[in-house]
Amino acid sequence: MATPGIIEIIDVKKQYTVDGENLQVLGGLNLSIQPGEFLSVVGVSGCGKSTLLRLLIGLDADYEGEIRVGGALVRGTSLERGIVFQDHRLFPWLTVRENVGLGLTNSSWSDAEKQKAVQEHIELVGLAGFEGAYPHQLSGGMAQRAAIARGLVNRPSILLLDEPFGALDALTRSNLQQELQRIWQTEKISMVLVTHDVDEAVILGDRVVVLHARPGRIERVVEIDVPHPRDRDNPQLKRLADEVREAIVGPHN
């Protein structure tokens, strides 16, 4: 079981050099993520939200500033931090069961414990019965469910989601948003969701961070003080969604 810790992003800056020019992708980000919190991050394209996730997961170490989890500096990837990408990235040559089990390859659990965890998580995401299917046999929505199961199977203390439903049709997206809300309530771990869909951000997040682009900085943080489980038609949510939209369009942009 993972012990949750606070995630601290301290004055993080990142720049790319394109054609000799410096592009400031992130310009001094400061943010704290509480254990068990669901944080949504929204912003226009190019505001650095996906970059932020890559720094958090540890795939990219080229930045200034500090990222700490439970006080310790983030150095590289860790089994404590899981991620779901926009393209599901399931290995095509493995079945659903084997794919979900990938997260447990280097864990010290016994085979019986691993099998149990894999089965539990396949059921958690609603894929019971599809354990032996290959990725090419799954729909986009089902593949993403499997990717979520894979990200959760080794019980990380935080799950990052990089526009996980961006490539899916509207109905599937809406369905999976409800599912993610249920999964988060069951697992009770921290989640950071990057999305360009404001309604998605508001229905899922405890807080919504609005990033503005070039350089990427926090424009506003909107608190979503509505109890879970949330109803899409809640007027308070609609008002908050409008507030977020205003912040995206906002004075700086």
Place this chain on the structure above:
Amino acid sequence: MKWLRGLVLPVLLLATWELLTRYHLVNVRLLVEPGRVVATFLRELREGELLSQLGASLARDLGGATLGSAAGILVGTAMGTSRFYDRLLGSSFHAAKQVAIFAWIPLMSVWLGTGEPAKVVFIALSAFYPVVLNTFEGIRSVGSQYVEVARVFRFTRLQVFRRVILPGAAPSILAGIQVALVYSWLATIGAEYLLAAGPGIGNLMIDGRESFQMDKVLVGVVLVGAVGASISALASAIGAWQLRWRVTSA
């Protein structure tokens, strides 16, 4: 019943062959009647050494193809996973590839003689090229997105190679081996023709030609074709089973 359609052409050809020879529309000393070819085949099977000759050719083919494929996988993997080996071997490799395979024969017959070793090396060479190219391409084309997933799960470099790169490259490698199997059978017959005499189907055909026994030659031709087709079919079947996780549409 669709497979019956596949038989129409061969049956037509066979019928044409029979007609041409029966009514002496061609010189039957050149194009022997199918009946006589079958009789010769059965005779060679009983009293001649047809089976051992076939065995000799197949053994040579298997030895050379295995040698060439193994070397191909090793070199292809080295070039695909290490920039150092890629730069070291790359350009010489691509230059040598342009040399037509049969052009190596004169050089090899001077270096290795014309006996068994030369034949096996020649066959190995013909298998080597398609396997190296496909292994290299296959390894290179494994997407970095899968490697990133492996990094998130803290895979060691060996794990990344065994569990991500190899399975990802497998379709390409297997395609290379299928091509290698076809080429090496061709090279086997070629080697028997162009290098010194020895047991084998190629020699059956040379004997037939030299003593003007066209029935023997035709037996050889049919056998070469039949074995070649069987090898291809076997290779395809193995490929299809191995890669059952793949979407077959492009």
